[in-house]
Amino acid sequence: MARAAQEAGYQVTLIGRAPTGAPGAPGAPGPTPGGGPRLAVRRVPVAGILGTHRARRPRPCLRWPLAYRSAEAYDHRTALRAAGRSLLTTRAAELALVHRPLPLLAAARTGYALAWFGHGLRAVWVRARAAQHRAAVHRRRHPGTRLDDLTASLTRLLMGRRAWRRLDPGLLDEEIAYGPVLDAVRPHLIHALGHRALGVAIRAALRAEATGHRVEVVWDAPPRTPGENRRATIAAETHERRFAREADGVVTVGDRLAAELRDRHGLSTVPAVARNTPPLAERPDGPGTAPAPGVRARCHLGPDVPLLVHTGPVTADRGPATVVEALPKLYDLHAAFVVPDPSAADVGALRARAAQLGVHARLHVLPYVPVEEIPSFLASADIGVLPVHQLPHHQPVLASRYFEYAHARLPVVVSDVRAMAAATLELGNGEVFRAGDTADFVRAVGAVLTNPRRYRKAYERVDILRQWSWQTESAPLLDLYARLLGPRT
Structure with a gap:
C-alpha cells in the first residue's frame, strides 16, 4: 500500500x-x-507499561493470598534467597579451610547450622509466595475462567x-x-x-x-x-x-x-x-526469465518428486497437522512449509509429529522470501495447500496465500471454507476437501497429482490473474485517497 x-x-x-x-x-x-x-x-x-501492569502487580485474592504484590518484590525476594544460599556455601568452605581452636570452631559451626536452619525456613516461605505469585501472574495474563468472563461482560x-x-x-x-x-x-x-x-x-x-x-x-x-x-x-x-x-x-x-x-x-x-494480491508479473517459468532457486531447489528435490507447499504461520487453526498426518498415506510426496520463524514452537511441534509418523525426511521448513520473489519461488512446487479449519474469520475472504499460489500457477487443495471453496469450484484450479478430514485431503491431493495440467490450465482460460493482481486491487484504495484528499498539486 x-x-x-x-x-x-x-x-x-x-x-x-x-x-x-x-x-x-x-x-x-x-x-x-x-x-x-x-x-x-x-x-x-512501545513501552507496554499500562498493558503489563495487571500482570506485574496482581491484586490480593482468596486463591493466592500469599502472592507477592509486585514483580519487583518477587524479583527482590528470590534474588535475596539465592544470594543467601551462595553466602552460606562460601561460609562452609571458609570453616573447612581456616584453622581455629576447637571451642571457636564449635561455636562457628553451631552458628553456621543455625544460619542454615533460618535460611531453610525463609526459603520455604519465599518458595510458597513465589509459586503463588507466578500462578497469579499467569491468571492475569490468561484470564480464561468463568469469573474472568463474567467480569469482562459486566465491564462491557x-x-x-x-x-x-x-x-x-x-x-x-x-x-x-x-x-x-x-x-x-x-x-x-x-x-x-x-x-x-x-x-x-x-x-x-x-x-x-x-x-x-x-x-x-x-x-x-x-x-x-x-x-x-x-x-x-x-x-x-x-x-x-x-x-x-x-x-x-x-x-x-x-x-x-x-x-x-x-x-x-x-x-x-x-x-x-482492496485484496492483498501479488503484482502481475511475467509467467514465473516463462521464456526470458532468469532461473532463480525456488522452493524445490531449496528442498534439494529433483523435478520428478511430488512436492506440495504451505506458506504462512503453522498455527493449529490453519490446519498444518492435516498435511503431516496425510504424509504416511501419500508415499513419495514431500511437504514444504514456508514460515516466518522456523524456530517457532508450533513448527517444532510439527517436526516432532512428523518424526513420530516416520515422515520427518519428507517435511521441509523454509524461511520467508522477499515479497516480490514469492510467485517465482513457489512455482516449482506441484500443489499449494490451504487446509484451514472451519472458523468464522476464515469464511468470508480469500487468503493472501490463495492469490500467491494462483500467481505461481499452482493447483490448489483447499478446505471447504466458504470463500475459497467457492472460488476453487468456479475456476477449476484445484480440489476441495472437508476441513480436518485427513482421508479426504489425501483424496484431493491424489486427484491433483494425477492430472496437474488440467488444473494449471484454469489460469490460462480466463483473465483471472489480472483481476487478482495488485495493479487492479490497489485502484479502489487510491480512488478512496483521491476522494478524501482532492486533486494533488
Missing part, C-alpha cells in the same frame, strides 16, 4: 512498532526499504464502548508511543491498519483539527479473529465500535466482509475492497 501511494505521487511515512529491545529514540527514522525520496520509515518503541455492560480502557489498557500504551509521532509528522491522511491503530489515528486527527490542520482517516479493517479469551474479545469489539463510525473511509479485503462491516457499524457507505 505504501509503494502504491508513493508511485501515485504521495509522500508516505510508515510508522510501526520497533522490535523489542531495539536501540534508538522513539520515532527515530529507520532505513527505507526500496529507497525513494517519498517513503520514510519510523520504528517506534457498565462502561459500554469505553470498556476497552479497562479491559485492554495496552491500547493506551500505543497511544503514548504513536500519538506524538503522528503529531510531529502532521499527515493529511492516516491509513490505520486494524482496530488498534484506528483509535490512535482518530485521536491524532482530532488534535490536528483543533490546530486548524485537517486529517483524513482511512480504517483498514481485516477479518475479525477471535481473541485469546473473552476479555480480549470484548476489548477489541468495544474499541472497534467506539471509533469505526468516525473514520472518513473504510477499506477491507472482501466484498462479503465489506457488507458485514457496513451492517455491524451502521456505516453510510459500503467499504472499499
Whole structure:
C-alpha cells in the first residue's frame, strides 16, 4: 500500500512498532526499504507499561493470598534467597579451610547450622509466595475462567464502548508511543491498519483539527479473529465500535466482509475492497526469465518428486497437522512449509509429529522470501495447500496465500471454507476437501497429482490473474485517497 501511494505521487511515512529491545529514540527514522525520496520509515518503541501492569502487580485474592504484590518484590525476594544460599556455601568452605581452636570452631559451626536452619525456613516461605505469585501472574495474563468472563461482560455492560480502557489498557500504551509521532509528522491522511491503530489515528486527527490542520482517516479493517479469551474479545469489539463510525473511509479485503462491516457499524457507505494480491508479473517459468532457486531447489528435490507447499504461520487453526498426518498415506510426496520463524514452537511441534509418523525426511521448513520473489519461488512446487479449519474469520475472504499460489500457477487443495471453496469450484484450479478430514485431503491431493495440467490450465482460460493482481486491487484504495484528499498539486 505504501509503494502504491508513493508511485501515485504521495509522500508516505510508515510508522510501526520497533522490535523489542531495539536501540534508538522513539520515532527515530529507520532505513527505507526500496529507497525513494517519498517513503520514510519510523520504528517506534512501545513501552507496554499500562498493558503489563495487571500482570506485574496482581491484586490480593482468596486463591493466592500469599502472592507477592509486585514483580519487583518477587524479583527482590528470590534474588535475596539465592544470594543467601551462595553466602552460606562460601561460609562452609571458609570453616573447612581456616584453622581455629576447637571451642571457636564449635561455636562457628553451631552458628553456621543455625544460619542454615533460618535460611531453610525463609526459603520455604519465599518458595510458597513465589509459586503463588507466578500462578497469579499467569491468571492475569490468561484470564480464561468463568469469573474472568463474567467480569469482562459486566465491564462491557457498565462502561459500554469505553470498556476497552479497562479491559485492554495496552491500547493506551500505543497511544503514548504513536500519538506524538503522528503529531510531529502532521499527515493529511492516516491509513490505520486494524482496530488498534484506528483509535490512535482518530485521536491524532482530532488534535490536528483543533490546530486548524485537517486529517483524513482511512480504517483498514481485516477479518475479525477471535481473541485469546473473552476479555480480549470484548476489548477489541468495544474499541472497534467506539471509533469505526468516525473514520472518513473504510477499506477491507472482501466484498462479503465489506457488507458485514457496513451492517455491524451502521456505516453510510459500503467499504472499499482492496485484496492483498501479488503484482502481475511475467509467467514465473516463462521464456526470458532468469532461473532463480525456488522452493524445490531449496528442498534439494529433483523435478520428478511430488512436492506440495504451505506458506504462512503453522498455527493449529490453519490446519498444518492435516498435511503431516496425510504424509504416511501419500508415499513419495514431500511437504514444504514456508514460515516466518522456523524456530517457532508450533513448527517444532510439527517436526516432532512428523518424526513420530516416520515422515520427518519428507517435511521441509523454509524461511520467508522477499515479497516480490514469492510467485517465482513457489512455482516449482506441484500443489499449494490451504487446509484451514472451519472458523468464522476464515469464511468470508480469500487468503493472501490463495492469490500467491494462483500467481505461481499452482493447483490448489483447499478446505471447504466458504470463500475459497467457492472460488476453487468456479475456476477449476484445484480440489476441495472437508476441513480436518485427513482421508479426504489425501483424496484431493491424489486427484491433483494425477492430472496437474488440467488444473494449471484454469489460469490460462480466463483473465483471472489480472483481476487478482495488485495493479487492479490497489485502484479502489487510491480512488478512496483521491476522494478524501482532492486533486494533488
